[in-house]
Amino acid sequence: MSENAIRDIVIVGGGTAGWMAAAAFSRLLDKRTNIVLVESDEIGTVGVGEATIPPLQAFNHMVGIDEDAFLAASQGSFKLGIEFVGWGAEGERYFHPFGPHGQNLRTVQFHQLYLREAQRRPMPDIREWSMSGVAAELGRFWRPDAQTPMPLAQIAYAYHFDAGLYARFLRAHAERHGVQRVEGKIVDVAIDGACGHVRSVTLADGRSIEGELFIDCSGFRGLLIEDKLGTGYEDWSHWLPCDRAVAVPSRLSGQLDPFTRATARASGWQWRIPLQHRMGNGLVYSSAHLGRYDAEALLLANLEAEPIAEPRHLSFKAGRRRLAWNANVVSLGLSSGFLEPLESTSIHLVQSGIAKLLALFPDRSFTPVERDEYNRQMQDVFEDVRDFIILHFKVTRRQDSDFWNYCRTMDVPDKLAAKLELWRSKGRMFREGAELFGTASWVAVLLGQGMIPEAPEPAAYAADDAVVADLLGRMRLSYRHTAERMPMHAEFIARTCAAGPVSPG
Numbered sequence: 160m161s162e163n164a165i166r167d168i169v170i171v172g173g174g175t176a177g178w179m180a181a182a183a184f185s186r187l188l189d190k191r192t193n194i195v196l197v198e199s200d201e202i203g204t205v206g207v208g209e210a211t212i213p214p215l216q217a218f219n220h221m222v223g224i225d226e227d228a229f230l231a232a233s234q235g236s237f238k239l240g241i242e243f244v245g246w247g248a249e250g251e252r253y254f255h256p257f258g259p260h261g262q263n264l265r266t267v268q269f270h271q272l273y274l275r276e277a278q279r280r281p282m283p284d285i286r287e288w289s290m291s292g293v294a295a296e297l298g299r300f301w302r303p304d305a306q307t308p309m310p311l312a313q314i315a316y317a318y319h320f321d322a323g324l325y326a327r328f329l330r331a332h333a334e335r336h337g338v339q340r341v342e343g344k345i346v347d348v349a350i351d352g353a354c355g356h357v358r359s360v361t362l363a364d365g366r367s368i369e370g371e372l373f374i375d376c377s378g379f380r381g382l383l384i385e386d387k388l389g390t391g392y393e394d395w396s397h398w399l400p401c402d403r404a405v406a407v408p409s410r411l412s413g414q415l416d417p418f419t420r421a422t423a424r425a426s427g428w429q430w431r432i433p434l435q436h437r438m439g440n441g442l443v444y445s446s447a448h449l450g451r452y453d454a455e456a457l458l459l460a461n462l463e464a465e466p467i468a469e470p471r472h473l474s475f476k477a478g479r480r481r482l483a484w485n486a487n488v489v490s491l492g493l494s495s496g497f498l499e500p501l502e503s504t505s506i507h508l509v510q511s512g513i514a515k516l517l518a519l520f521p522d523r524s525f526t527p528v529e530r531d532e533y534n535r536q537m538q539d540v541f542e543d544v545r546d547f548i549i550l551h552f553k554v555t556r557r558q559d560s561d562f563w564n565y566c567r568t569m570d571v572p573d574k575l576a577a578k579l580e581l582w583r584s585k586g587r588m589f590r591e592g593a594e595l596f597g598t599a600s601w602v603a604v605l606l607g608q609g610m611i612p613e614a615p616e617p618a619a620y621a622a623d624d625a626v627v628a629d630l631l632g633r634m635r636l637s638y639r640h641t642a643e644r645m646p647m648h649a650e651f652i653a654r655t656c657a658a659g660p661v662s663p664g
Contacts, residue, residue, distance in 0.1 A: 169370030173198035176492025253607025258315030
């Protein structure tokens, strides 16, 4: 450890974000770095059940977490994608799978071949050419490895889990690697008048905890990044008008589906997340269009089984902190901003923030160029995710409520508007830089919600009609036959990562 190295890191707040940061730092930083996490049992966490996206696999591997152990500890299940109900129009449904659609033909992307064939004849949903999509339809799952042959190798997956249990699992992992947890409620924050950096936090019992780098995981309030440093917040609610949620768990009914379901409602949408021990349910809605008690009644009326706890209400404002890193404070999780959970990106934004901080980790000089680059990269990540979520609300044909009429007719960010024009003309979709959602994700949503391009790109017509038709037919059968040989999702879990009873606490 060099003389100028940061020796003391203080993480303010636990929950998923705090304990993810603690687990990563304790594993990947110099072992002589002191890591203290301050949290209070008096302050609850927002987590109500989580769905994730595939990059979380990389985080778990990076910090040395065994997948089966983590799933068993968090009552987790596997997720192959998201089923969307009623988003394009009432009564319609489509599937956003993880992983690619089909296989490209030379330089022509698969979806262009599909669009070409759809001009010639009626075509099944593009989901039929997704390994994850077909497996999810049949309620089946398999975990590929480096030796898995095609097309099974195209399976991509994420997880559903209980957020509170995941945080508990991460805490145990981090504490085994030397993280010190301090119980206490922060009542004061001291600033160094010379440089404007946070110097210490004071707890209700009078203890003072000093640090050189502070990680703010204190939730929506942003105890350090906002309350103390006044960083400011960029409000995106004009594009993402949902600002409330109500959540409630219910008993499981039916088979254990390997996917999340998002059902559009008149003033928002409802989630359904199957875990091993319960179903996670919630309604995300616009308070300008639906009241608190009506929202709760709507959610309870649309559960598949009886609730097993009281509903929990949350309020939020879509947007991001103007600086994710200000002075010597880096915000993660809800402290850094919030984008509603439609595409399950909340944990990924934490993961991305941790990975970028490790790549740009400062020393005690806090060189501004590192902070500025971190802020630029995190702005790109947030805006990338923002635009993909806006897409779902904008590209709709629903006219049944003021909420959907607003979403359908609203202006969208310029970058998203340009993407939609490229798609509308010839089905072109380009992935820029480190965008999280690739072509297959955009194609699934755009086609699923009924935005059909005027024509495929000219290169799609290069191959002979019979060759393309035969190729697509063989691909489709291959995906179907492969999925039919997989075990059922519940059977796979029983074999590999079945959980015991949930313990209290």
